[in-house]
Amino acid sequence: GEVEVLHWWTAGGEARAAAALKDMMEAQGHTWKDFAVAGGGGEAAMTVLKTRAVSGNPPAAAQIKGLDIREWAKLGFLTNLDDVAEANHWDQLIPPVIADVMKYEGHYVAVPINVHRVNWIWANPDVLKQAGVELPRTLDEFYAAADKLKAAGYIPLAHGGQPWQDATVFEAVALAVMGPEDYARAFVEHDMAVINSPLMETVFAEFAKVMSYVDPNAAGRDWNSATAMVIRGEAAMQIMGDWAKGEFTAAGLTPGKDYICAPAPGTDGEFTFNVDSFAMFRLNDEDNSQAQKDLARTILEPEFQTVFNQAKGSIPVRTDMDMSGFDACAQASMETFKRSAQDGGLVPSFAHGLATTSYVQGQIFDVVTNFVNSDNKDPARATDQLAAAIQAAL
Numbered sequence: 001g002e003v004e005v006l007h008w009w010t011a012g013g014e015a016r017a018a019a020a021l022k023d024m025m026e027a028q029g030h031t032w033k034d035f036a037v038a039g040g041g042g043e044a045a046m047t048v049l050k051t052r053a054v055s056g057n058p059p060a061a062a063q064i065k066g067l068d069i070r071e072w073a074k075l076g077f078l079t080n081l082d083d084v085a086e087a088n089h090w091d092q093l094i095p096p097v098i099a100d101v102m103k104y105e106g107h108y109v110a111v112p113i114n115v116h117r118v119n120w121i122w123a124n125p126d127v128l129k130q131a132g133v134e135l136p137r138t139l140d141e142f143y144a145a146a147d148k149l150k151a152a153g154y155i156p157l158a159h160g161g162q163p164w165q166d167a168t169v170f171e172a173v174a175l176a177v178m179g180p181e182d183y184a185r186a187f188v189e190h191d192m193a194v195i196n197s198p199l200m201e202t203v204f205a206e207f208a209k210v211m212s213y214v215d216p217n218a219a220g221r222d223w224n225s226a227t228a229m230v231i232r233g234e235a236a237m238q239i240m241g242d243w244a245k246g247e248f249t250a251a252g253l254t255p256g257k258d259y260i261c262a263p264a265p266g267t268d269g270e271f272t273f274n275v276d277s278f279a280m281f282r283l284n285d286e287d288n289s290q291a292q293k294d295l296a297r298t299i300l301e302p303e304f305q306t307v308f309n310q311a312k313g314s315i316p317v318r319t320d321m322d323m324s325g326f327d328a329c330a331q332a333s334m335e336t337f338k339r340s341a342q343d344g345g346l347v348p349s350f351a352h353g354l355a356t357t358s359y360v361q362g363q364i365f366d367v368v369t370n371f372v373n374s375d376n377k378d379p380a381r382a383t384d385q386l387a388a389a390i391q392a393a394l
């Protein structure tokens with residue numbers, strides 16, 4: 001059969017990972033119809049998907065994540081995967097916090113592919129050494145290191161000026177300042193007492209300081225171009241999810257030697273999770289339905305979980321995987337994922353659609369990006385705007 005797959009994995013490491021799935025489907029005699037829509041974070045891809053779906057011609061599978069999955073299911077677009085899930089023991093293999101996201105009214109309508117950790121900082125060890133600084137573990141250490149890096153002529157923080165990237169850094173600062181409990185109260189439960197508070201003003205104040213170490217040419221830059229600046233040694237650090245590791249891996253670099261990974265400053269032991277998933281659309285063609293089921297089954301198999309996640313930079317979503325073939329960053333990620341799931345340090349990423357609806361997420365993006373682009377950054381005003389914007393979207 002044929003599977004048409006919509007996704008936004010076009011950067012080096014992303015594309016290498018997607019190719020692994022294509023190869024595995026073709027090895028089973030299926031045809032992979034690639035429908036890649038460029039644009040990190042996936043906003044452009046979602047716009048294209050909506051157009052296709054509304055015109056009654058959705059793809060067989062689409063990269064849909066988090067709370068968006070149940071929005072599409074509610075509209076009747078998605079097919080039931082319970083038969084594949086039962087036959088392959090998904091409920092025993094997938095962490096419940098993730099299995100729930102893949103279900104609508106208790107039925108699987110999507111398959112999870114990986115677990116990305118979002119709260120990472122990546123660094124070039126040679127640049128740090130040149131400037132005589134250590135990789136910062138706290139926000140205050142970050143500012144001290146950034147000042148020395150700037151004085152030594154380096155760009156302290158590589159960044160791309162796009163709303164989802166701004167929100168990714170804002171989210172890491174929010175977790176550092178608020179801790180996982182208040183982070184969840186604000187961005188999952190939308191508790192106005194936490195959103196509209198002096199604590200959130202502190203988040204914006206610290207965020208303004210962090211963003212003051214970004215170079216003036218960042219506007220519109222793609223995330224992987226920012227990672228390339230760290231690889232080339234033009235910039236020292238980047239705060240970004242571990243899809244960035246896919247770029248270091250694609251460049252043949254080794255963690256701990258050519259680059260360093262560490263929890264984003266102030267978030268050690270905590271884990272903001274972002275899970276990629278493919279939602280499966282209703283199909284009329286029997287042959288293609290079988291190919292769709294084979295795609296869902298293949299994605300959760302150990303072989304694919306290993307090949308894909310080693311290239312992509314994420315960790316397997318299955319809890320029974322042997323991690324010995326994975327690099328040190330991935331092993332640290334899996335360890336923190338498992339421990340934080342026990343001790344309350346595991347929170348869903350709002351910047352990547354796992355914590356709230358895309359409507360609320362869009363409102364947060366607007367406030368955060370306007371704050372980044374405003375000359376006079378006023379934390380109190382931004383906090384009021386954030387509270388009003390989220391309230392309006394609830």
Ligand SMILES: OC[C@H]1O[C@H](O)[C@H](O)[C@@H](O)[C@@H]1O
Binds near residue numbers: 014116241243274
């Ligand atoms: O495009 C950048 C990143 O965007 C999203 O967060 C996706 O979940 C991730 O897979 C992708 O690599």
